Amino acid sequence: MTGVHSAGPGAARRIQYSVLIMTDAPHSPARTRVAPSPTGDPHVGTAYMALFDKAWARQTGGRFVLRIEDTDRNRLVPGSEEQIYETLDWLALGPDESPLLGGPYAPYKQSERLDSYRPYVDQLLADGHAYYCWCSQERLAALRKERADAHSPETGYDRLCLGMTKEERSKLPGFSETPVVRMRIPDDVELGFHDLIRGDVRAPRPDDQVILKADGFPTYHLAVVVDDHLMGIDTVVRGEEWISSTPKHLLLYKWLGWQAPQFAHMPLLRNTDKSKISKRKNPAARLMWFREQGYLPEALRNFLQLLAYPTIAEGEEMESFESFIQRFRWSDISTGGPVFDVTKLDWLNGQYIRSLDVGALADRVLEYAVASGQLTDPSEAAVARIRAGMPLVRERLTLLSEAVPKLSFLLVEDAGLAFDEDSVAKLKGDPAAILDAALATLEGLPEDGFDAETIQQALKSGVCEALGIKPRVGFAPIRVGVTGNRVSPPLFESMEILGRASCLARLRRFADQLAG
């Protein structure tokens, strides 16, 4: 590890690749984990990590664990924890063990594991790897400011308390009654480590990091190491932002005499301006947003995968999770932080929508419409109409949320249909005459056998040919009269669903309105 020179990512990957080929040995069952904090709406990054965590666990026949990291008591948001369970399940990226599911290493929530940290702190203290620090937060803040103003390269704690007793320290300024515990970083701390994705990595030199806060809670650094070890986690998948803390974690493993896990530092998802993705700049950073918008979870999962990983073949962007699990390799993950741009997801969502048969799509649309409030307590007739209309909109959907609005003309009463003003204004030719001809033609058709093909033929001859006008001119007023808008699902199929009586009623009303 010490002799890590700048071999370059390419070289590192090549080595890893050849090792994979040569050993050809199946990896032993892995234990991976995702460890979100319940500090607000679940973040898209959580799902992003979970995707790779779960794929690796599945590929190796291992287990995927969800642990809730709630050591920061000040930032807890009620309900957030439940949303984490919910959204991961929705994405079919649910864990095998969790606070909800339980498991052999319960409890799976850090706030319920508090007793497990203190003994290790005491051990580190006794071994001289950690020390008490009574410096007040004010002193620390002043120190930081002073160095920032001086553009000093110095960083971290100045070790004022190192080697002092409480009595000795209390005589100096900036003293606080309740101490924290800090790691004593040795001069020869190992800074390099092997990363599953990046190969050999070098991290910044750590400071004397606080591992136990004044309130008795462990910081992330201590808790994550202790928990991961106690829970048997052997593969840690986390964001790139943690590379700089890895030497601290490795030190803790070493001091405690534990086998360190393997690390995979995923690239950071970015806002359009390339900064680390944030809810502030990108609404899609909220996992719930996708469900609210009407995205399909399978499409989102597929999209997330595309964000760091090559397609299975050129031109084949769609891939099942099962297929991905089979071919997944850490070394194939891209290291550059991808911009999180949902444009391609929109397309993918349309593809997934079209891959559903109309019945299944109708189920999804209905489920969405009720959950989102588009439909409140829909009648049987309304449900039937939406199902009937599904073949007409399937090719026209990007999001589930678009279906009901596109079919709303099937759900209103004839007398309640509004004729879009702009659509009416843009009508060409002589709408009144066209409507008269259409009315006469349709009145001549029988009640039964009022199907799209029949309607089309009748209208073609009864309106377009009879008046000598083009279909686009002749059918436009009929479309507005029947659907209320110049843009609509296919006209004749729509009329078939509506039925003869309803079509006649609507067209008469429209004709009257134009005349009046």
Add this chain to the structure above:
RNA sequence: GUCCCGAUCGUCCAGUGGCCUAGGACAUCGCCCUUUCAAGGCGGUAACGCGGGUUCGAAUCCCGUUCGGGAUACCA
């Protein structure tokens, strides 16, 4: 400021020294299909940040530089 990570079309990926006058997908533009809008088909525009090396040969390896990002908390 310091340390670390990264860099190919607008965006996401391919590229592991010659197969690259750089490939695919989305987006965009044009054409076809067409009763609207879509979907679909066909085609076009569009990128190796810069400078030095190494080499017969570099998008690929090395160095520097620039730019972007992250870390630098008693947050995670």
